[in-house]
Amino acid sequence: MSRTSRTGWAFAAPGLSLLVIVMGFPLAYAALMAMSSMTLRSFRLSPLVGLENFTRVLGDPLFWQATWLTVRYAVITVTGEFVIGLALAMMLQKVLRWKAVYFAILTIPMAMSPIAVALIWRMLLQPNLGVINQMLRGLGFDGVDWFGDPALAVATMAAVDIWQQTSFVVLLLAAGLASLPREPYEAAEVDGAGAVQQFFYITMPMLRPVAAIAVVIQLINEFRTYDLPYVLTRGGPGNATEVLSYFAYRRAFLGLSLNEGAAASWVLLMIVLALTVAFFWLLERRDGRSSG
Amino acid sequence: MTRNLTRILGATALVAGTLPLAGPAAAEVTLRALMEDVPETSIIESLLPQFTEKTGIKVEFEKIGYGDMHDKLVLQLTAPESFYNLLSVDFLWAGEFPDAGWLEDLGPMARASQMNLDGFIPAMWDLLGRDGDTIPIVPMYNYSMGLIYRTDLLADRPLPDTLEGFVDLAVEMKPVAGSAGLAMQGQRGDPNSMEFSNFLFAAGGDYLDPENKVVLDSEAGRKALALYVRAMNEAAQQGALNANLDDTRRIMCAGEAFSMISYWWMLPALDNPAECPAVAGKLALAVVPGGHGESGGWGWGIPRNISAEEKAAAWAFIEWVQSPEIVKARALQGHAPVQTAAFQDAEVLAKFPYYADAGQVVAAGKSFPIFTYSAQYEDVLGTQLSMAASGQARIEDALSAAAKGLADQMAH
Structure with missing residues (x-):
């Protein structure tokens, strides 16, 4: 090992040690739990049972239903957050006065606890006495069964999620847009490129690294979504809103099987990791092709 | 107050005999209970100043919706020491909690304090898992x-x-x-x-x-x-x-x-x-x-993973809140009794004539599997x-x- 390399490791050591303690230990312990016979009634790791808990979880049809729902939910919410977030960020870029005020207002949902957000929306969307249905009825429409209709429950939950999470995407993308150089736009204007062409051929390619970070962070967030189904629907009606994290919670705390809950959580972690790696791999491959 | 303090200290000694843990005197204990946010909780809460005045023990109720209670309690009951030192236990958990060894047997405390166990509706004891002299949970109110x-x-x-x-x-x-x-x-x-x-x-x-x-x-x-x-x-x-x-x-x-x-x-x-x-x-x-x-019901329990002084204070509270005079005071505010006398009290029936119908509802009730x-x-x-x-x-x-x-x- 060269001297430079040793120095590098020496500087990184404190941070890495902290990471191992803060992140590595809980992950390792969860992995151990997933391979143990630990339940809330028998709080012991022994005897270790290997992959038995993983087999049981993966053999449950509800697990695959929850996984597929989680994937769909993440795609819907992240797409919604990105499209709306980008539109808002671009509008804010054009704003000259009161920009700070707009940003402050936009960050309010992000600053709120997801549980509080869920409770507020649960009240607003209450079918009989909620404000939104009262307004719809006042306008001559029928009230909508927002969370009681299996076909609508996921979409409503996703809408609440998008309402809260979009402000984070706005902040990231607005920062990215503000850092873009002006010269390519000036050159494009001289060449006669319109706003749409500038957006697709200048803004989006240059914004791609920031956009990728925003998408990955939100993808991870959405895969972990737990608070909203817990407060809004408890996974129902039927299994219509039972996402993977809620499935893991049910196994651990209602089924008292901490080991199976840990196994489900590890599978969730693996899926998120795989998606993240795949996303960055695709991005790098595309960048490589563009530059080549 | 001195007499009550003596009883509490006596109960402390009884509990301490099996669990020699150190801690503050029972009267200095603050009891903390996780309670469902329902009228019954508010009724008991309104009477808490009487208990504190009588015993010096403060009681804090944390009121939440039913759906969140089980998980919060389980986390505390599996911890080295429970934050909640007085438990309200739903009959649906009356199989799980005692089986897991999370609850103190209240039988010895009930016998030592000569609580009138026969005054409770027998079905409520069945619902809450009493097994002869072993009493994991003392009935609090019914919810038929x-x-x-x-x-x-x-x-x-x-x-x-x-x-x-x-x-x-x-x-x-x-x-x-x-x-x-x-x-x-x-x-x-x-x-x-x-x-x-x-x-x-x-x-x-x-x-x-x-x-x-x-x-x-x-x-x-x-x-x-x-x-x-x-x-x-x-x-x-x-x-x-x-x-x-x-x-x-x-x-x-x-x-x-x-x-x-x-x-x-x-x-x-x-x-x-x-x-x-x-x-x-x-x-x-x-x-x-x-x-x-x-038909269902709630009961009082005491977690195993708390100090002997806290257990004594918790028992003093259970004994007080299920005493005939407090049960009547609760019934006059709309309490759902678990003791027969409250359903037959003339003053209670005069205020709430439908307690007679409630008695029929309770009698006709069947239980979810426990x-x-x-x-x-x-x-x-x-x-x-x-x-x-x-x-x-x-x-x-x-x-x-x-x-x-x-x-x-x-x-x-």
């Missing part, structure tokens, strides 16, 4: 479920005496009441499991036979589920599939529903002109048509009910899956 309905909308018509007749009536009453002929709590889990149990018992079905064999998937079970699904789709309020107890209470209180199958102690709160002016004075209580409803995984089973059953009611599963398939789930959980 009955039919609360609007007398003004029913006018002179009699209530049907069968479940089918009642569902027909509820469907008919929906447009008359505004939002619901029957305000239903269809959210999956505890809300819809408890509600469906009334349909099951009223239709003549049951979960288990006397030998503990699963008999849910029966002709009566299918009839009950078919009527439940019909009520959900034709008589209930919009959004009933995601509604919980609070939602049904609000709709009933707002005068938007003809009836609700709910805990009978909802009646005093709904019949209060200050809280529910739209329906106060227009309500009555009856046994669920068909003759049986779901075993280690009752809470888990509520989720299994609730999912199937929700799927049947929302058209995601056929009635036969949902009932069969629910019965299989019960057999699996009991064999766990």
Whole structure:
């Protein structure tokens, strides 16, 4: 090992040690739990049972239903957050006065606890006495069964999620847009490129690294979504809103099987990791092709 | 106060004999209990200053919705030391908590303080797992479920005496009441499991036979589920599939529903002109048509993983709150008694004449199966009910899956 390399490791050591303690230990312990016979009634790791808990979880049809729902939910919410977030960020870029005020207002949902957000929306969307249905009825429409209709429950939950999470995407993308150089736009204007062409051929390619970070962070967030189904629907009606994290919670705390809950959580972690790696791999491959 | 302090110290010594833990004197202990946010909790809370004045022990209630209680308690009961040193325990956990070894046996404390155990309704002891001298939980209040309905909308018509007749009536009453002929709590889990149990018992079905064999998937079970699904789709309020107890209470209180199958102690709160002016004075209580409803109850427990002083203070509270004079004071505010005397007290009956009906509701009640995984089973059953009611599963398939789930959980 060269001297430079040793120095590098020496500087990184404190941070890495902290990471191992803060992140590595809980992950390792969860992995151990997933391979143990630990339940809330028998709080012991022994005897270790290997992959038995993983087999049981993966053999449950509800697990695959929850996984597929989680994937769909993440795609819907992240797409919604990105499209709306980008539109808002671009509008804010054009704003000259009161920009700070707009940003402050936009960050309010992000600053709120997801549980509080869920409770507020649960009240607003209450079918009989909620404000939104009262307004719809006042306008001559029928009230909508927002969370009681299996076909609508996921979409409503996703809408609440998008309402809260979009402000984070706005902040990231607005920062990215503000850092873009002006010269390519000036050159494009001289060449006669319109706003749409500038957006697709200048803004989006240059914004791609920031956009990728925003998408990955939100993808991870959405895969972990737990608070909203817990407060809004408890996974129902039927299994219509039972996402993977809620499935893991049910196994651990209602089924008292901490080991199976840990196994489900590890599978969730693996899926998120795989998606993240795949996303960055695709991005790098595309960048490589563009530059080549 | 000195005499009480002496009794508390005596109880401390009794508990300390088995668990020699150090800590502050019982009178310096602050009792902390996680309580469901229901009228009964508010009633007890209003009397707490009397207990503190009498014993010097402070009591803090943390009030939350039922759905969040089990997990919060389990986390504390599996911790090295529980933050909650006084427990309110639902009968659905009366299998799980003692089996897991999380609760102190209250039998020795009850005998030492000469508590009148015979004054409690025997069914409440059965519900909360008393086994001879072993008492994991002391009854707090019952929550038998009955039919609360609007007398003004029913006018002179009699209530049907069968479940089918009642569902027909509820469907008919929906447009008359505004939002619901029957305000239903269809959210999956505890809300819809408890509600469906009334349909099951009223239709003549049951979960288990006397030998503990699963008999849910029966002709009566299918009839009950078919009527439940019909009520959900034709008589209930919009959004009933995601509604919980609070939602049904609000709709009933707002005068938007003809009836609700709910805990009978909802009646005093709904019949209060200050809280529910739209329906106060227009309500009555009856046994669920068909003759049986779901019966449950809450009790007091003491966690094992707290100090001896805290245990002594917790027992002093339990002894006080279930004493005849406090039970009567609670009953005069709408308490759902677990001791026979309160149902027969002339002063209580003069204030709440429907306590006589409540007595019938309690007597006609049947219980959800109580075993280690009752809470888990509520989720299994609730999912199937929700799927049947929302058209995601056929009635036969949902009932069969629910019965299989019960057999699996009991064999766990």
